[in-house]
Amino acid sequence: MAALRALLNVPADDDVAIDRATAASPDAIVLDLGWSLHPSRRAAARTRLPGRIARLAARVTPTYVRVGGSDATDDLNAAVSGSIAGLIVPGVASAGTMRTLDAQLTDIERERGLPAGSTQVIALLDTGPGLWWAREIAQASQRVSAVVLGMGDLAFDVLGTSEEIPYFTGPMPRFGAPTYNLSRLPFVATAAGVPALGLLATTVAPGHLDKGHLGEAVRLAWEFGFKGALTTHDDAVAICQTGFEVPDDVVERARSVVMAPERYSPSGVRQARAAIAAARRW
Amino acid sequence: MKGATKYYLVRRSKLVVSPLDDPALAAAAASAADAVVLDVAGLASTNRAAGLAAVPAAAQMLSRLGIDVLVKVDGAVAEESLEECIRPEVRAIVAELNTPEEVTALDRLLTRLEVRRGQNPFSTGIDLILTSANAVLDVQAILASAWRICSLNIDEESLAAEMGVMLGDRVDQLEFARGRIIIAASLFGIQSHGLGFVKGGVSGTETLRARAAMGLKFGHKGAFCSSPEEARLLNEGYSFTSEEIDHAQAVKDAMEDGLRRGIGAVALPGAGGAMVDIIMLTTSRGVLSWVDAVREKEEQRGYSSANRAGSPVAVGVE
Numbered sequence: 001m002a003a004l005r006a007l008l009n010v011p012a013d014d015d016v017a018i019d020r021a022t023a024a025s026p027d028a029i030v031l032d033l034g035w036s037l038h039p040s041r042r043a044a045a046r047t048r049l050p051g052r053i054a055r056l057a058a059r060v061t062p063t064y065v066r067v068g069g070s071d072a073t074d075d076l077n078a079a080v081s082g083s084i085a086g087l088i089v090p091g092v093a094s095a096g097t098m099r100t101l102d103a104q105l106t107d108i109e110r111e112r113g114l115p116a117g118s119t120q121v122i123a124l125l126d127t128g129p130g131l132w133w134a135r136e137i138a139q140a141s142q143r144v145s146a147v148v149l150g151m152g153d154l155a156f157d158v159l160g161t162s163e164e165i166p167y168f169t170g171p172m173p174r175f176g177a178p179t180y181n182l183s184r185l186p187f188v189a190t191a192a193g194v195p196a197l198g199l200l201a202t203t204v205a206p207g208h209l210d211k212g213h214l215g216e217a218v219r220l221a222w223e224f225g226f227k228g229a230l231t232t233h234d235d236a237v238a239i240c241q242t243g244f245e246v247p248d249d250v251v252e253r254a255r256s257v258v259m260a261p262e263r264y265s266p267s268g269v270r271q272a273r274a275a276i277a278a279a280r281r282w
Numbered sequence: 283m284k285g286a287t288k289y290y291l292v293r294r295s296k297l298v299v300s301p302l303d304d305p306a307l308a309a310a311a312a313s314a315a316d317a318v319v320l321d322v323a324g325l326a327s328t329n330r331a332a333g334l335a336a337v338p339a340a341a342q343m344l345s346r347l348g349i350d351v352l353v354k355v356d357g358a359v360a361e362e363s364l365e366e367c368i369r370p371e372v373r374a375i376v377a378e379l380n381t382p383e384e385v386t387a388l389d390r391l392l393t394r395l396e397v398r399r400g401q402n403p404f405s406t407g408i409d410l411i412l413t414s415a416n417a418v419l420d421v422q423a424i425l426a427s428a429w430r431i432c433s434l435n436i437d438e439e440s441l442a443a444e445m446g447v448m449l450g451d452r453v454d455q456l457e458f459a460r461g462r463i464i465i466a467a468s469l470f471g472i473q474s475h476g477l478g479f480v481k482g483g484v485s486g487t488e489t490l491r492a493r494a495a496m497g498l499k500f501g502h503k504g505a506f507c508s509s510p511e512e513a514r515l516l517n518e519g520y521s522f523t524s525e526e527i528d529h530a531q532a533v534k535d536a537m538e539d540g541l542r543r544g545i546g547a548v549a550l551p552g553a554g555g556a557m558v559d560i561i562m563l564t565t566s567r568g569v570l571s572w573v574d575a576v577r578e579k580e581e582q583r584g585y586s587s588a589n590r591a592g593s594p595v596a597v598g599v600e
Contacts, residue, residue: 135419183458190415190445223455225445250448266324267413267439274443 002062003027004146004197005228006240007088009066011036013045018052024234027241028062030088033075036232042068046078057083064088064122070101080108086120086145088230090153093129095140102141117142122197124230125185126150134185138192147189148230149198186225195227218243246279254279289575291432291473293317293350294494294504294520295513296376296409301336302329311343313510314517316579317350319376322367324354334363341371348582352376352409361391368395374407374432380417382427385410389428407432409475413440418459421466433473434463435506454479464501473503487515494519503572527573530566537563 008026010017012033021029031052033045049065056063066088067075079087087105092098098121105119121143125131131149138144189196199217214236221229222244229240246254257264257272264272297315299306301322310318320340322333341351353367354376367375375392379385388408396403408431412418418436425431436459442449449455460476467474478496480489494505494516504520507513522530532550537558540548547559 183455186445187415187418187458191419220453223447223450223453225447225455227446246448250450254448265439267437267443271439271443271448274446275448278446 003228003244004195005244006237007064007197007228007230008234008237009036009230009232011045012049012052012065013037013041015052018056020234022056022059022061024237026061026237027228028064028085029056030064030066030230031056032066033072033079034066034068034090043074046074049078050081053081053083066090066124070097073104076104076108080105080112080114080119082112082114082118084119086122086143088122088124088148090124090126090150091130092123092125092137093127094133095136098123098137098140098144102143105143119143120145122146122148124148124150126153131185135188135191138188138194144192144194146195146197146227147185147192149185149196149226151199183224190225196225197228197230198226199229214239215243219247222247246275250275251279289503289572291503292575292579293433293473293475294576295516296352296475296504296506297510297513298324298354298506298508300325301333301340307340307343309510311347311349313513314583314585315349315507315510315513316504316517316583317352317373318344319352319354319506321354323356323376323378331363334366337367337372338369341369345371348579348584350374361395364391365395365399368392368399368401368406370401370405372406374409376409376411378411378413378437379408379424380412380414381420382423385424385427385431389430392430404430406430409433409435411435411437412463413437413444415441415444418462421463422469425466425470425472431470431472433475433504434467435475436460436463438476451480451482453481460500468501474501475504475506476502477505478502487511491515491519498522521576522569522573526569530569530573533558533562533566534570537566 004027006026007028007030008021008024009030009032010021012031018029018031031049033042033049037045053063053065062085063083064086065075065079065084067079067090069091070089076087089101092101101121105121106116109116109118121141123130123137123144123146125134125137125147127150130137134147138147185198186196199214199221218229218240226244228244229236231237231240254272254275257269258276261269293316295315296317296319297310297313298319298321299310301307301320302325320333320337322330322337325333337353341353344351350373351371352374353372355364355367356378364375375388377388379388385408392406392408393403396405408428410424410431410433412421412424412435417424418441421434425434436456438449438456441456441459447455454460457479460479463476464474476497477490477493478498478500480492480496490507490512497505498520502520505516507516532552536548536550537560540546541563547557550556550558
């Protein structure tokens with residue numbers, strides 16, 4: 001699977017935003033049929049989706065479509081084609097949901113003469129149950145190619161009451177990110193053999209981009225084992241693409257271990273070699 | 283009310299040495315290590331047979347000094363070779379195993395060998411090292427697969443390699459794994475071993491002692507090490523300070539007195555009115571149980587370790 005350090009989310013009906021996103025050279029563009037579109041605009045966006053996907057395919061930009069949810073049948077019907085890299089599906093909260101989605105996608109693929117299982121799915125885990133059942137969700141279907149930590153909506157799910165929600169907004173969430181629970185996701189993803197995407201310690205909410213904080217958040221996410229992030233900001237693309245590479249100081253440290261293996265444990269040398277290999281792969 | 287756990291296992295420091303390295307064995311014997319791991323798995327394949335053959339004599343020498351002897355093997359060891367390791371002097375086998383099936387296979391093998399050698403079945407423990415993300419996630423099923431597992435560890439660097447990260451000192455990248463095995467070990471009534479995380483700025487010997495002390499705070503009771511000096515530092519780190527011991531004793535005395543008077547929470551004398559309750563009594567009893575177990579171990583080994591808060595006491599083995 002190609003590197004997914006920065007996936008740039010744009011409203012699926014905004015050609016100006018799509019053109020601008022393409023110019024930012026993200027690892028993938030996400031045409032959003034969900035939260036960034038007003039409900040009244042979604043039907044028209046679905047109708048024009050195939051044309052926009054074709055235009056992006058001509059530019060060789062991997063394209064994902066973010067649907068409204070695993071039960072957004074109209075979105076799935078509009079999006080499934082041989083020209084997209086996959087779907088981003090929010091609200092997946094159980095393995096059963098993923099299996100149901102898998103079956104639904106197989107039916108659509110069959111109708112369109114596409115190979116069964118060819119539509120990959122990135123599961124956006126943005127609820128408490130989704131994070132809890134992450135391992136089962138990742139292993140419920142061969143389509144799952146990555147999992148994303150949906151920090152913003154997860155916070156709303158966890159916080160619950162309307163009085164608490166305003167305290168969440170901004171680049172630095174004011175509720176403590178429980179690192180035990182959140183650092184579990186890279187473990188789950190590693191066990192399932194898929195990358196975990198996401199950021200810790202910040203949301204990149206529209207209008208709240210803070211480059212200094214984002215760079216730190218990317219580094220923190222990388223340290224915990226996340227491999228990329230979903231963002232709505234063109235300016236965030238380069239920061240993510242750089243930040244989710246293995247940092248230079250880490251590569252140097254790894255090289256010093258590999259060059260003097262007798263001083264380190266076998267697993268320490270393995271760790272260093274894995275870091276160097278990861279640096280080269282991206 | 284829950285009574286204090288009596289600790290039968292004191293392995294604050296598990297010193298790893300080659301069974302073929304006589305000077306290292308001699309140094310281990312003279313060290314303060316609570317346990318010595320004869321590392322057969324770390325030998326080149328051409329030396330494994332010689333390493334296994336050296337285990338009986340090394341184990342006998344070390345165990346006479348009150349040192350717990352463990353033998354580290356890997357999956358490639360043949361049943362007939364492992365038989366030499368099954369003896370009263372060898373308290374446990376150290377193995378990197380990541381599935382319930384792997385643990386069950388070793389468990390059954392050990393049982394066969396124990397019976398063959400006339401030893402009590404299940405008298406040889408398993409000191410288990412988890413090296414994969416899947417194993418950390420499946421730890422409950424793994425621990426349920428053999429009750430001879432006496433302690434649980436993670437191989438931090440293997441986990442980091444699998445996740446594609448390198449461990450640093452800015453954040454605890456393995457917080458999830460550490461927490462998970464501590465809780466799982468507690469659930470199954472066994473010890474978890476490992477170092478805690480200390481944020482940057484601590485280096486050298488202080489790092490190891492600080493990491494051990496942090497590990498103790500989280501529930502770990504020991505860790506692997508590779509030199510007698512490291513063993514000494516781990517012993518210090520995994521021992522409570524005199525202040526912590528005094529506090530635990532004060533809490534225990536105050537609460538037990540309160541309970542005799544029918545009170546469930548009391549003000550701790552001389553602590554500015556700080557309240558203590560039954561949960562803190564349980565914790566304090568646990569601290570004092572560990573202190574007693576450590577003292578017993580050190581008496582058995584013929585020394586007393588440095589007190590972290592008081593003046594250093596000479597460490598040595600007679």
